[in-house]
Amino acid sequence: MAITTELDDLIESILRMSPPTLGGADRARENLRAMPYASLQDMHSRLTAELERTRPDAEAAKARHELLLRRRGPKHPTTGVQGLARLKAVRDEICADRRALRVDQVSPAEPPQVVAIARPAVRFAGGGGSEPAPQTAATLRADPAEAQSPGDSWLHPLLIHGASNVGRLEPLQGSFAMRMVVGAFPHHRPAVVSVDESVLGVEEFQDVISHRIARLLEHSRVPESSAEDLSRSISTLLRNPVFEKYLQVHTASMMRDVLSLALTHHSTAASSSDYVAALMQRLRTRLRVPSSSTETTFLPERPSVVGEISAIDGFAKMIVRMREYAPECVVVLKGGGEIAGKLLERAYGGSARFVVHDPGGSAEVPRGRRSRCTSVLVVDDISRTGATMRRSLDSCRAAYGGASVRGMALVGTVESAEVLGDEAFFANLSPDVAIGVPWNTHGQYHATVKDHVLGFGKPDSLPIGKLLLTRAVGRLAAQSEG
């Protein structure tokens, strides 16, 4: 017993002098207990001697440290308390978001499950139709007969991306367009990709823009006192995800326009050759993509309500894009989506069947009278997290097996755009998940002779002149076709 007590004392003394790293005292005791007693005694005596030897320096250092801490004051903590608090807050927020997403995505009839996010982007692939048929990796492996459908992704323009899979781009292989792109970007392999994947190309443009802005500042005689602030603001902007998205879309549009011009020029110059003319015509057909005039508009962070002009312009873009897609069935999401859907139904002019679906309910997507529907469009007013749109797209794919299914909303957030990739088109993109629309979302759509009216009564309503909207649609359609 006496020996045991002596051993325990020895172990505790060693642990006081040399405590285990990051806790684990019990395991440390076991480790020491397993050592030969003589080794323990030797270790103890060495540690004791070392403690005694360094005690004066240690005490002096400790006193100085305390003094320095007092001088520094509580406003400048050194324990990491502020940074830790911020990190914990972010951790808790992400955790809460994930819990909410799981709850949101599990329908009452189904058992809870972990929901995978959508693939952030989808590549184009050369299809057999009159335009490149965008397909998901899943549909690439699907029955070739099904590959004739318009696909589940909205068309985006061309951009260069070094990591893309050129093997999926057979229609453009060896073409003039491809050679031109290779010549312009010798260090990257070119490919036709969706904007979300075009990071490398965008980075190059971003570098050029940053450089140009820096040059501009240099020549603008900005006072030294403001130069740093201004530089920081611009640097922050260049790293802003909304700005990045803006740059992606607009540089993509620019590339598309350059290619189109080049093809037109070549087509004219080579008109004497039937072969080249036919080839250029085919390329032109394959390169038919939406005009930059119907691209997403990027909203500033404030105000938190979509402006009326952006709303009207957005509806016009939605109508033009609907006409390009020509859906056979439009699934309007219950709530805010109904108000937007009704306007689209009145202004669309196509022959689509419009049905209303409650994404929060347990009912299946109504299929209307057309049981054989090959193209479906899901419409909502706002897509904040992308979860509702994701669930609805999946429900539609289940209900209309084999059909092409795409989504569309008047306004989406950067977050939802990341979740949905090219499966959904947003006429407006906002960085603010609390973004609102300029009418009462609990109201309804009604019409007068002159106006489409969204929302009940005044002031929470938005009248959109029918003539104004028709003109806007006509203008965008003309630009798109041009």
Next chain:
Amino acid sequence: MVASPSLDPFFFLRLARAVADGRAVSDPDRAGVATRLTARAAVGARRDPDGELVADFEHPGYLKRAVENRTVFVPAHLAPVFPGMPLLADVVRTADRLSLNAGHPICLSGSTTFLGRSHSASDLDFCEYFLTSPQAIPDAVAAKAAETSGGVLVRFKCGGDVLKAPWCDLPTVAPDLLFADDGEQPARRFKLDFVQRTQILGLMPSTSVVLPLDPDSIEGPNARFSFVYQEAVITSGVPPRSLLSAERLAHYLLWLRGDVRSWLGEQKIADVTEAPLKALKRVLSLLLTVGRDDLVEPCIEVLSSEEIADVSFGARIADLKAMIADIDLETGRPFLEELDELISRLPHALPTPTQCAEALLGARELAEELLGEVDLMFEAAA
């Protein structure tokens, strides 16, 4: 506050200050280093997830365990954060694939040694001690470049030069990069960047720094580019370098402190998205080495959470994309598909850009606060 009557955490910093000021380290201080590291290993054994790491008193300061027919030697202060099986075996197999010579010791380095407490890693870092003739390096790298099964070599970096696939120029260019004209200097160190398939972590950017070293004089000029205190050595023999050098320990602490400052500098913060996290890792390594666990533990608790670990997932993906872009098309295609698979298999949405930015701001604040404490300790240790 620093607890008493423990051995004081200012001791190592006093050594660092002495070395920084050009003062010689006294013999009692050298003995003090040995006493402290030996005791640290004795109490720190079996703290890994498997409880397999045991003190190696023949190589003071190290703990060791057997993995895949080799021995892994781990500096004792890393034991509580060091990974266990099966992750460790996966990492060791990855090290084998990166190694230019199976007989060379290769080390897990940097944040790879923290994988026991970290939910994920943005990359895997290794350091190979090239102990055979440096003349064999070009052929060894060429042979590695021809392998594509478990991973693929993407870049060869030496000095300021970067070579990429196709590797046809490698046999002629590499010797010029590796060896000085006069032939007197030892071969230069170089870095190999790989994309590697790992069983548990998935597709990973992996880097191996290769140090040509003379086995008869292992602490030669190239040895200064690696720090044994942040390396777990995988070897069939014994650890090639000792932990007991007071000077090397001092240099390591000084390098960590300088590197934290560098990552927190305006230029790095502006240029490198992950700069705050890198600064934070360095300052935590410093505090862990000197024994300020009281500051390290709460940080590891937050940083090891899945939510915060996912903040660097985007960097890993971007890194992989950039690396795959440098591989020839045919070889890169399966890796690109695996990358898609890696992204699509995520069981949850990644943090939003705003949340990432906020987390990076938190990491920066935390690193700055802890650097403040390190600075105070350095000053107090005078």
